[in-house]
Amino acid sequence: MKFSCQGERPCARVLAKAMCGIIGYVGRHRAKDILMDGLKRLEYRGYDSAGIALLEGSELRIVRAVGQLEALIRKAAPLELAGTVGIGHTRWATHGGVVEENAHPHRSSDGKIALVHNGVIENFATIREFLLSRGYCFASETDSEVLANLIAYHYGRGGGSGEKNHFGESVRRALLHVQGTYGIAVLCEDRPGELVGARNSSPLILGIGDGEHFLASDAAGFAARTRDVVFLRDGELVWASGEEFLLTNLCQERVEAQRQELDWDLTAGERGGYPHFMVKEILEQPQALENAMRGRFSADGSTAHFGGLAMTPQELRQVERIVLCACGTAHCACLVGEYLIEGLARIPVEVEYASEFRYRNAPMDRHTLVLVVSQSGETLDTLEAMREARRKGFRVLAITNGVGSSIAREADGGIYQHAGPEIGVASTKAFTSQLCLLALFALYLGRLRDLSFDEGVSIVEVLRAVPGQVREILLQGEAIRRIAERHGRCRDMLFLGRQVLFPIALEGALKLKEVSYVHAEGYAAAEMKHGPIALVTPECPSFFLACDGATLPKTISNMHEIHARGGPIIAVLSQGSAVPREIVDDPIWIPRAHGVALPILAAIPIQLFAYHMGVLRGGDVDKPRNLAKSVTVE
Ligand code: F6R
Numbered sequence: 001m002k003f004s005c006q007g008e009r010p011c012a013r014v015l016a017k018a019m020c021g022i023i024g025y026v027g028r029h030r031a032k033d034i035l036m037d038g039l040k041r042l043e044y045r046g047y048d049s050a051g052i053a054l055l056e057g058s059e060l061r062i063v064r065a066v067g068q069l070e071a072l073i074r075k076a077a078p079l080e081l082a083g084t085v086g087i088g089h090t091r092w093a094t095h096g097g098v099v100e101e102n103a104h105p106h107r108s109s110d111g112k113i114a115l116v117h118n119g120v121i122e123n124f125a126t127i128r129e130f131l132l133s134r135g136y137c138f139a140s141e142t143d144s145e146v147l148a149n150l151i152a153y154h155y156g157r158g159g160g161s162g163e164k165n166h167f168g169e170s171v172r173r174a175l176l177h178v179q180g181t182y183g184i185a186v187l188c189e190d191r192p193g194e195l196v197g198a199r200n201s202s203p204l205i206l207g208i209g210d211g212e213h214f215l216a217s218d219a220a221g222f223a224a225r226t227r228d229v230v231f232l233r234d235g236e237l238v239w240a241s242g243e244e245f246l247l248t249n250l251c252q253e254r255v256e257a258q259r260q261e262l263d264w265d266l267t268a269g270e271r272g273g274y275p276h277f278m279v280k281e282i283l284e285q286p287q288a289l290e291n292a293m294r295g296r297f298s299a300d301g302s303t304a305h306f307g308g309l310a311m312t313p314q315e316l317r318q319v320e321r322i323v324l325c326a327c328g329t330a331h332c333a334c335l336v337g338e339y340l341i342e343g344l345a346r347i348p349v350e351v352e353y354a355s356e357f358r359y360r361n362a363p364m365d366r367h368t369l370v371l372v373v374s375q376s377g378e379t380l381d382t383l384e385a386m387r388e389a390r391r392k393g394f395r396v397l398a399i400t401n402g403v404g405s406s407i408a409r410e411a412d413g414g415i416y417q418h419a420g421p422e423i424g425v426a427s428t429k430a431f432t433s434q435l436c437l438l439a440l441f442a443l444y445l446g447r448l449r450d451l452s453f454d455e456g457v458s459i460v461e462v463l464r465a466v467p468g469q470v471r472e473i474l475l476q477g478e479a480i481r482r483i484a485e486r487h488g489r490c491r492d493m494l495f496l497g498r499q500v501l502f503p504i505a506l507e508g509a510l511k512l513k514e515v516s517y518v519h520a521e522g523y524a525a526a527e528m529k530h531g532p533i534a535l536v537t538p539e540c541p542s543f544f545l546a547c548d549g550a551t552l553p554k555t556i557s558n559m560h561e562i563h564a565r566g567g568p569i570i571a572v573l574s575q576g577s578a579v580p581r582e583i584v585d586d587p588i589w590i591p592r593a594h595g596v597a598l599p600i601l602a603a604i605p606i607q608l609f610a611y612h613m614g615v616l617r618g619g620d621v622d623k624p625r626n627l628a629k630s631v632t633v634e
Contacts, residue, residue: 020104020118020628021045021090022204023221024185026195027212027242031086036073038214038221039088041269043069044423044622044629045118045217046092049103052076053114053187054083060114060189064103068623084242085195087185087215089116092628097141105187106145108152109137112189115151117144118217119181119202127177143180150174151186165246167191168239171198175237175250181380185215198237203378203406206230206238206245208259213240218630219262219404220269220421227262231404260404268420276615277622278424278515282607283474286467288419288429289600292436293463302456303447304440309397310413317448320367324351325385327631329427329510330373330434335503336599337373337438343595344446344459354385370396373438375422375430376630377405386410399437401430415441424622425629426514428607431507432470432600439463439596462594466601469591473604476588480605483570483586484612487541493518494532496525497545498555500595501602504545508606515614515621525551525558536567541585543609545602548574548592559583572605 021042025031035052043050050072051064063079065071069090089104105114121127124143127150132138136149155170167188175182175198183202185195197204197215207214207222207229214222215238219229230247232238236255239246247255274280296304309316322341324334331353338349352362354372358381370389374382377400386396386407398411401419408414419433440463447456487493493512497505502524509522523532525544536542542562546555556579559569563583570586573579574593581587588605614621 020092020217021221022116022118022183022185022215022217023088024086024116024195024197024215025212026085026193026240027209028084029212030081031083032076032081034214034222034225035086035088036069036076037224038216039069039072039090041220042216042218043090044425046090046628047623048091048093048098049100050088050090051103051105052086052088053105053107053116054081054086055187055189055192056081056083058189058192060107060111060187062105062107062114064100064105066098066100066103085187085192087114087116087187087195101140102142104144106140106142106148108148109139110152110156112155113148113152114187115144115148116185117147118183119200121147121178121182122180123178124180147174147178147182147184148186150177155188165239167194168196168237168246168248171196172237172248172250172252175200183217193241195240196237197232197240199232200234201380201383201406204232206232206240206247206257208245211242213242213245215240223262229260229262230257231260231409233409269423276424276611278426278428278611278614281422281424281429282604282611284420285429285432285474285604286471288417288433289436289467289470291418291420292433293440294418296440297460297464301460302453303460304444306415306441306444308413308415311395311397313448316445318367319347319369319445321365321369322347322349323357323362323364323368323370323389324349324373325354325357325370325382325389326373327354327379327381329431329507330375330379330382332503332507332510333431333434333438334373335506336435336500337371337442339500340439340442340596341445344442344451345449347445347449352385353381354379355381358385358388364392364394368394370394371399371441372396372407372411373399373434374405374407375401375417375427375434377402377407378630380631383407383410399434399441401433423629425624425627426511426610426621432603435600435603436463436466442596459594459596462597466597469593469597469601470604473590473601474608476605477608480588480608481612483588484609484616486586487568487570488613488616490539490541491519492535492540493520494528494535494540494542495520495522495545495606496528496542496555496558497602498525498551499549500599501545501547504599504602504606505543507603508543508545508610511606511610512613514624514627515610515619516617517619517625518613518617525555528558529561533561533565536562536565538566538568541568541570543606544569544571545606546571546573546577546579547590547598547602548577549595549598552578556580570609572602
């Protein structure tokens with residue numbers, strides 16, 4: 001799908017935050033199996049607790065369990081649940097602790113309505129007060145239960161009338177009073193063949209099957225059963241039975257559904273024979289990099305080109321400043337992008353955390369281009385930063401792996417990563433694919449300016465060689481595992497690199513923290529002596545990214561400084577490096593490379609190291625504690 005521009009919908013309400021995975025089904029098959037299968041594919045979105053609700057004739061049955069999905073599967077296994085309509089949820093807690101009462105689905109206190117919700121209802125306290133005064137009561141601390149009751153309230157006011165879409169209308173009326181974000185799927189005990197969903201800033205996708213419909217916060221939830229989808233937009237509501245669906249907005253106007261065919265390789269989202277998604281995705285990087293580059297080099301081999309930028313070369317030449325905006329690992333990718341774009345295209349670049357940028361009111365002149373980077377395309381801070389920039393009239397491009405995601409749909413143009421689904425919560429292949437695309441983008445901008453034909457050709461050659469070089473580095477997995485074994489008991493680590501490898505040091509520290517829970521800090525190597533060196537002891541290893549480049553002699557001095565204080569050194573070195581071997585306890589060799597390729601190559605050892613540290617220390621590397629893959633809350 002091409003990136004497309006989408007204007008504000010007249011009826012769309014104020015949009016802010018939401019997280020979790022939701023799924024809904026209405027059709028002829030056993031909903032329990034379909035929901036459980038969907039939840040397995042959505043579990044990366046949250047794994048504090050999970051639950052399902054099914055309509056068994058006109059009886060609404062709910063099963064919920066704290067912990068990963070396995071707990072719910074075990075609990076539901078002995079239950080006879082034959083219903084063909086249902087909803088399911090896998091939770092990442094926002095309001096209320098991780099206890100069964102707070103797990104979804106939530107049921108209204110009159111028992112009529114069951115709801116799963118991804119998002120945050122900001123005015124839930126006011127609505128709760130109102131409902132308490134009307135005799136409703138609450139079993140949980142969640143904002144979502146308030147919404148279930150509000151829908152029940154509106155349903156009750158209609159007296160359960162026989163009007164065809166009375167259920168959908170009750171949901172619509174309730175949502176008119178809601179401030180906040182939601183992707184919801186709702187069941188009503190009186191309407192056994194119906195399912196209602198709605199979206200505001202939290203993704204929701206309708207799947208259209210043969211005599212059946214699905215709802216999910218990510219099409220992965222049902223893609224095994226249908227590829228025919230409609231991406232709901234903010235302020236839209238869908239009512240579905242097995243045979244038909246109706247799409248409207250909150251103003252009760254009918255909306256023309258834009259059906260799309262998903263083009264997905266489903267096996268890409270399976271773990272296959274690998275012990276974890278994380279290692280599978282690390283090993284998939286050569287292919288992901290090839291996909292990122294495929295069809296994106298010019299015929300003369302001197303530059304890159306992109307199908308979906310929606311900006312002419314003339315317009316791009318007018319750009320005098322670029323703001324790169326993202327969160328987490330994608331932010332580290334942007335920091336590399338800054339070096340590359342400034343180096344190759346000589347355009348000043350600033351890198352912003354999306355969460356800061358959107359509230360900062362940074363002065364930007366009219367020749368500024370904003371480029372957001374997001375694997376999921378759903379990270380709320382990034383989405384809102386992008387909306388803020390567009391509101392101010394800036395052109396916003398996006399690099400994302402999320403085909404059809406909110407960011408892809410709202411950006412003025414952009415570049416798809418085509419890295420395939422990334423299920424492991426810690427980003428790996430999406431990161432290097434972002435680095436690769438930022439390098440291509442920098443090359444393209446450079447060639448529109450002063451970068452010569454010959455320089456362009458040599459950079460293209462460098463980039464084309466990267467997937468093969470990554471394959472070579474991946475062969476060292478076992479050696480890196482042994483290094484992790486030697487340092488597996490440490491409590492703190494430093495990651496140090498300079499210039500284009502400084503952001504890789506930041507990413508190394510982030511990756512290690514996430515999957516192994518070892519405290520780690522990333523620094524520009526020379527900064528180490530301005531404070532962090534105080535941490536250095538024989539128990540605190542330093543992981544240097546000390547590849548060849550103009551600053552290598554300075555980095556070697558920093559290594560000496562740490563070695564002299566008894567700090568163990570792990571170092572990523574270029575083959576044939578001049579770094580004295582006696583100061584490196586654990587070397588990891590990567591091919592010599594140009595600065596555009598180096599960050600990608602150097603990222604591979606830090607990912608493998610973090611992965612093995614995580615496994616050795618017994619954590620769940622695919623689902624580290626407290627994290628979720630797609631952060632759709634502020
Ligand atoms: C870390 C990680 C996160 C994400 C961040 C942004 O391994 O995955 O830091 O990079 O949450 O996510 P996206 O790229 O989906 O916007």
